[in-house]
Amino acid sequence: MKPCKRIEIVIEEPMAPRLVSMLKGLKVSGYTAIPNASGDGDRGTRRGDELAGDSSNTLFIIACEDDRLVKKIVEKVRPLIQRSGGICLVSDAHWLTH
Amino acid sequence: MKPCKRIEIVIEEPMAPRLVSMLKGLKVSGYTAIPNASGDGDRGTRRGDELAGDSSNTLFIIACEDDRLVKKIVEKVRPLIQRSGGICLVSDAHWLTH
Amino acid sequence: MKPCKRIEIVIEEPMAPRLVSMLKGLKVSGYTAIPNASGDGDRGTRRGDELAGDSSNTLFIIACEDDRLVKKIVEKVRPLIQRSGGICLVSDAHWLTH
Amino acid sequence: MFLENLSSPPLLFFFLGVLAVLVRSDLDVPGQIARFLSLYLLFAIGFKGGVALAESELDTTVLLTLLAAMAMSALVPLYTFFILRRRFSIADAAATAATYGSVSAVTFITATGYLTTQGVHWNGYMVAAMALMESPAIIVGILLYTRYRESSGDQVRQGVDWPGLLRESCLNGSVLLILGSMAIGWITGPEGMKEVAPVVKDLFLGVLCLFLLDMGIVAARRLGDLRRSDTNSGERSPLPAMVSLSLALPVFNAVLALTVGRFLGLGEGDLVLFTVLAASASYIAVPAAMRLALPESNPSTYLPMSLALTFPFNLLIGIPVYHHAAKWLLAG
Amino acid sequence: MFLENLSSPPLLFFFLGVLAVLVRSDLDVPGQIARFLSLYLLFAIGFKGGVALAESELDTTVLLTLLAAMAMSALVPLYTFFILRRRFSIADAAATAATYGSVSAVTFITATGYLTTQGVHWNGYMVAAMALMESPAIIVGILLYTRYRESSGDQVRQGVDWPGLLRESCLNGSVLLILGSMAIGWITGPEGMKEVAPVVKDLFLGVLCLFLLDMGIVAARRLGDLRRSDTNSGERSPLPAMVSLSLALPVFNAVLALTVGRFLGLGEGDLVLFTVLAASASYIAVPAAMRLALPESNPSTYLPMSLALTFPFNLLIGIPVYHHAAKWLLAG
Amino acid sequence: MFLENLSSPPLLFFFLGVLAVLVRSDLDVPGQIARFLSLYLLFAIGFKGGVALAESELDTTVLLTLLAAMAMSALVPLYTFFILRRRFSIADAAATAATYGSVSAVTFITATGYLTTQGVHWNGYMVAAMALMESPAIIVGILLYTRYRESSGDQVRQGVDWPGLLRESCLNGSVLLILGSMAIGWITGPEGMKEVAPVVKDLFLGVLCLFLLDMGIVAARRLGDLRRSDTNSGERSPLPAMVSLSLALPVFNAVLALTVGRFLGLGEGDLVLFTVLAASASYIAVPAAMRLALPESNPSTYLPMSLALTFPFNLLIGIPVYHHAAKWLLAG
Numbered sequence A, B, C: 001m002k003p004c005k006r007i008e009i010v011i012e013e014p015m016a017p018r019l020v021s022m023l024k025g026l027k028v029s030g031y032t033a034i035p036n037a038s039g040d041g042d043r044g045t046r047r048g049d050e051l052a053g054d055s056s057n058t059l060f061i062i063a064c065e066d067d068r069l070v071k072k073i074v075e076k077v078r079p080l081i082q083r084s085g086g087i088c089l090v091s092d093a094h095w096l097t098h
Numbered sequence D, E, F: 001m002f003l004e005n006l007s008s009p010p011l012l013f014f015f016l017g018v019l020a021v022l023v024r025s026d027l028d029v030p031g032q033i034a035r036f037l038s039l040y041l042l043f044a045i046g047f048k049g050g051v052a053l054a055e056s057e058l059d060t061t062v063l064l065t066l067l068a069a070m071a072m073s074a075l076v077p078l079y080t081f082f083i084l085r086r087r088f089s090i091a092d093a094a095a096t097a098a099t100y101g102s103v104s105a106v107t108f109i110t111a112t113g114y115l116t117t118q119g120v121h122w123n124g125y126m127v128a129a130m131a132l133m134e135s136p137a138i139i140v141g142i143l144l145y146t147r148y149r150e151s152s153g154d155q156v157r158q159g160v161d162w163p164g165l166l167r168e169s170c171l172n173g174s175v176l177l178i179l180g181s182m183a184i185g186w187i188t189g190p191e192g193m194k195e196v197a198p199v200v201k202d203l204f205l206g207v208l209c210l211f212l213l214d215m216g217i218v219a220a221r222r223l224g225d226l227r228r229s230d231t232n233s234g235e236r237s238p239l240p241a242m243v244s245l246s247l248a249l250p251v252f253n254a255v256l257a258l259t260v261g262r263f264l265g266l267g268e269g270d271l272v273l274f275t276v277l278a279a280s281a282s283y284i285a286v287p288a289a290m291r292l293a294l295p296e297s298n299p300s301t302y303l304p305m306s307l308a309l310t311f312p313f314n315l316l317i318g319i320p321v322y323h324h325a326a327k328w329l330l331a332g
């Protein structure tokens, strides 16, 4: 087990492809995305019932052991969620090496 | 990045609206909800295959920086999951401010 | 609230039943599973669009207070994700007792 | 008689679903699809019932039937509760009683399909009877629980939220969709039917096949849970009681309904449907309502009983037997 | 006149959905099902339009109508923006303007159903007009925003991604599916229609019922959000302005379209559809595009306006009124 | 000949899906819907096949055809494995071999649609042949892997779970649903067909359009992955080999099947279907089974080959060419 950071991002569904291409641009080694999350926040309720995904959130989980990369990701996430809403949490975890 | 608590609650789907109105009553600033989770616990298997949602779980994620509010949430969650099952985990995280 | 470990496993959907029976074999007290996760990693993109689930991931969350059991779980997860891909993260949390 | 019923495609697909679980195949109907198929069936049966209502006359038999249906739904939980109390916790007894007082829309729908195939006429207002039978059982179940929980010294944590409960029981999704579709079918009449007949009528039996395939899968899984829970914790779950009750209760309720229905002067088709309603147990609306109203009741008690035992029993044996009994009663 | 429209099953199911939210029932259409029903409707209307196109002659009226449709879609946002700017932020004004310049496929589809029921003929190329009206409004909306944001001193964080935006507006899923289905219907013609008619034609109105049931639920929820957001933060959201504009804009745009359409020499059915297109506002394609192009605009401004107010207004009052106006214009 | 096939709506919707990915549109069919459409197609083709079986006589040709089909499914992976081994890892070669030995139900279904449109008769037992061809290839693939992995010195981590594997290969969801629907169709016969014909027959081609739309999207995405994976890690993935093999293998297998089928004395329609079965490669059942049985094989090898290359090749070029070849053979 190696120590790593666990980044968790909630972002609205139409923005998810942008986040993915941002992660790819940073050569992040992997991510997991969970669709159809609903939620509530400063920008009102997202019910996940919309016909074109514009009322749903996607939850991203990214495990990353390189602290500098974590910083870069967070810095690039900031403007995305600043403009269109969402949250980004970072916590400590241990990653099973294989 | 500001330190915060990350509250994670698994609760059965029919109870989810109650949890939401409880959170609203406490003026929690936001939450994210992920539907259609299956699971297993003391009350048997929930397969997420039921026709009216009574065999699915919903996963809630709540970021909260106010420790007193965290305590209040946890206290109000306790009777809910005591009666109808589920779990509530609290951990430390850092929240991206924007 | 009692201290516990929060184990988080991402594994491809066809392997999920194996993980479940492994957990049952270890007499784990409970788990939560979230289907239809997409993702990216060493083995390419899993889009969650496949017709038989072979391009989707399932996210497992397991709260466990017994450190020896956590070790056993992790050891049994290792060969699964070694052969077919995925990640396993372990972090600290507090579990609401009820 | 049995063979005829057995050779209907919807029923055979139910068994295909059961088989899939028995041989541990990964055959599965996605969750949102299953919910949608059930919405469709409620929409179609409601609309058809409403149009039939618009085409028929409303007389006192109709009114009496509807009242009798509601009375049955309130009465059944009463005696069921006292039968169950000896083996079940109070919460479980109340929830199971409500389950058996209420109805299974799919059993009803399958019975209408069976009657249509047999060429037996039935009246549209029986759909209204079905919709009206969902709620009284829920209310009686909760009443029984609050009454007996107190007397048995349980700690009362919180009062029952009656307005919320009434909304839950009378306006839950299934009830509202059936009643709403009936109303719309009734308003738009045969004209409206012409527009939506390809969906409401033509697709009905084919969709029922796919839905019962899923029901077979879900029912067989619950049956497995039942067996497993028994071997794990031998003490609490009274498996033999559960099995015998889930086969005895529908028969008992059917006999009662046949008597009442004969007394009301129902025709052959309506008598069969009335009997099926009384004999069937809910596994969608009531379990969902019980999670909210009686969260301390254990769904692994009443769900496998109604879904894995009573439902296939009615489908396979009940419907043709009730039909024969009705014919015999009406001939006698 | 109103009663006729009111007694059509699809519209009544819309109200059933609204009712379900009002009485706080848990009736709900699963999300993926709702998306699929909308894909089906676009597929069916596109295919029907394409086959109709293959069977008719293309003349200058057709070309002029298509051009006029695109011009309307570009023109409407222009004046709407300046009306809105006084009460809305620039981003919100631009997004709302684009919403009203674009069209609601479901309103159009309901109008075709209404015309069919009324026995009024309409031409397949109106489907093409609908598809062509989605994009210009989006582009004009963004142009307005970039133009006025700068002059008003907003900090420009990043330039507009024009290639991406054009792709978003001209090739979004709905537009591509309508245009693609039209093309396929046009290529395969009546021969192709024979193969898929049971799905494309027969199921249409029945599926529309189920889809409008969901639309009723979604619209009523948005209406609730609107009310709530107003009481919470009285200052920012100009609720009275939003309500009056979402009723005034469709009427204004309809009058304009009736004038233009009369001038183009459209027949009764096409004139009604042209008017409906101008009067309707997008709540699927444009809001999705705006989330990407103008994320600082607030969807809780324009979504409730178009979905919870303008959409039911057009469905209930608009369509029959536009029809009467068209008949009156053509008679005069 | 090609133009005829090209102007069928289902095929054109496949290309619409491909186009949507090429122009980077966000057109998408929700995942649960796609799975349900595929369940529907298996259900419908199975039921139709079963009813056709009930109406025809079973003679030795039928038995021989079924045996030959299973033999083909076991034989094809054998030579494919040895062709592939030179460029692929042993696990990848075994998995790809199993993929090509097995069949694509959708290619088969599209071929039946093609034949129906062309007015060519085919027999219901070909559906059984399809269902029987899924499993042998999987078993042979695993056998090859266990045999050659050992001899090549790979570390054996765990023995193969043969009972589990047999269940996986013979009772996976698709196989069970086809065989089960066939059995039900066969039991209920033309009587049963009357009840479900609107769903099973009438909707078939329309639903196939929507399903192929999704297949086009999925296939084009996989093709993109293929290109990308090649530029990223030039060394491992033998892109040119993959492309040429995914076009050569269907042709080779088709020639073999035409020879065998001619020898068996199959009629025109059955010969085409037999050839299509041999030429097609699985992209649902086998990849899913391989994830469990050979997790060290790389799905980004065999999935793009079968789904993004062989599948459209058969759809577009294969089916009409095999048809011409069959006609030529039978005339000769």
Ligand SMILES: Nc1ncnc2c1ncn2[C@@H]1O[C@H](COP(=O)(O)O)[C@@H](O)[C@H]1O
Binding pocket: A010, A011, A038, A039, A040, A041, A042, A043, A044, A045, A046, A057, A084, A085, A086, A087, B029, B030, B031, B032, B033, B061, B062, B063, B064
């Ligand atoms: N405190 C929070 N905890 C968890 N999720 C949140 C929180 N705040 C916002 N979110 C999520 O982020 C989305 C957008 O938030 P906002 O930009 O605040 O409207 C919401 O719909 C929630 O899903």
Ligand SMILES: Nc1ncnc2c1ncn2[C@@H]1O[C@H](COP(=O)(O)O)[C@@H](O)[C@H]1O
Binding pocket: B010, B011, B038, B039, B040, B041, B042, B043, B044, B045, B046, B057, B084, B085, B086, B087, C029, C030, C031, C032, C033, C061, C062, C063, C064
């Ligand atoms: N140890 C655990 N770890 C993760 N999830 C759990 C755990 N225990 C229970 N759960 C979740 O909570 C639900 C209800 O649990 P229970 O009340 O124990 O039956 C289960 O269906 C699981 O989804």
Ligand SMILES: Nc1ncnc2c1ncn2[C@@H]1O[C@H](COP(=O)(O)O)[C@@H](O)[C@H]1O
Binding pocket: A029, A030, A031, A032, A033, A061, A062, A063, A064, C010, C011, C038, C039, C040, C041, C042, C043, C044, C045, C046, C057, C084, C085, C086, C087
């Ligand atoms: N660094 C990571 N963070 C989050 N999820 C990951 C990461 N790496 C891999 N995954 C997930 O694990 C799956 C399989 O990963 P892999 O075996 O690396 O292809 C991916 O599809 C992702 O869902």
Ligand code: NA
Binding pocket: D076, D099, D100, D101, D102, D103, D104, D253, D277, D278, D279, D280, D281, D282
């Ligand atoms: Na009953």
Ligand code: NA
Binding pocket: E076, E099, E100, E101, E102, E103, E104, E253, E277, E278, E279, E280, E281, E282
């Ligand atoms: Na408009």
Ligand code: NA
Binding pocket: F076, F099, F100, F101, F102, F103, F104, F253, F277, F278, F279, F280, F281, F282
């Ligand atoms: Na093959």
